[in-house]
Amino acid sequence: MSEKNDETEIWERARADSGEAFAELFRRHREAVFRRALALVDRTQDAEDALAVAFFELWRKRRSVLLVDGTVLPWLLVTVANTARNQRRGGMRYRRLLAAMPRSDARDAEHEAVQAIETEVLGIRLREVLATLDPKDAALLTLTALDGLTVADAAPLVGLKAGAARTRLMRARRRLQQDLGSNPSHIPWFLSEGERA
Structure with missing residues (x-):
């Protein structure tokens, strides 16, 4: 060495x-x-x-x-x-x-990502638009669409008669639809379906 x-x-x-x-x-x-x-x-x-x-x-x-x-x-x-x-x-x-591991197709993954982003953006816009509604109208919309109450059950909870609540709810939905845009895929299901009696 x-x-x-x-x-x-x-x-x-x-x-x-x-x-x-x-x-x-x-x-x-x-x-x-x-x-x-x-x-x-x-x-x-x-x-x-x-x-x-x-x-x-x-x-x-x-x-x-x-x-x-x-x-x-x-x-x-x-x-x-x-x-x-x-x-x-x-x-x-x-x-x-x-x-x-199970693999999802790249297009499926991309589609899911785009949908997730669109849903997040819609949620933000929906909160912004709900904040502009009359508090009784926002409460009616929430009680009927998210909590599943009928208009007749929700009306007394916000201090309205059933007929008046139905009219106000219809107007609130129409306003939200206008504010959120006309693309059907951008309208939440609870704004496009008819009122529950």
Whole structure:
């Protein structure tokens, strides 16, 4: 073994918490450790991750790691190989899990996303428009459409007779329909269906 390859002095400084010495070891062995990792994984990113883990473990275990023939390279190569194999096994498990999961068609997913956004926007607009109604009209609409009461049951709760409540509810629905737009898909079901008696 040549003195050039002897890392005993650098390793002793690294073990004594010298970041500079550890950086020197990284510079010396990065390429060899990376090549070993790359031979065992599918993606460059995975090899870089394995490289980082190997050097992190070297730093973490620096008090117990022993040099082989005056260098830490053998320890690093074994560690990166184990790390890369574990990553590969983990990646295979992950890919099998993904393959087993039910998939929705991309168009279906896009359609669902658009519908969710439209529903959220409609909810905001509906709250804004409801806030502009007379409080009794808004209460009537809520009681009949959301709480499921008949107009006759809801009327006395807001201080109206059934006939007056029916007229006010019809006007409130018409106003909401106008304010929300004429596209039928943008009109909530409770604004387009007839009143419950």
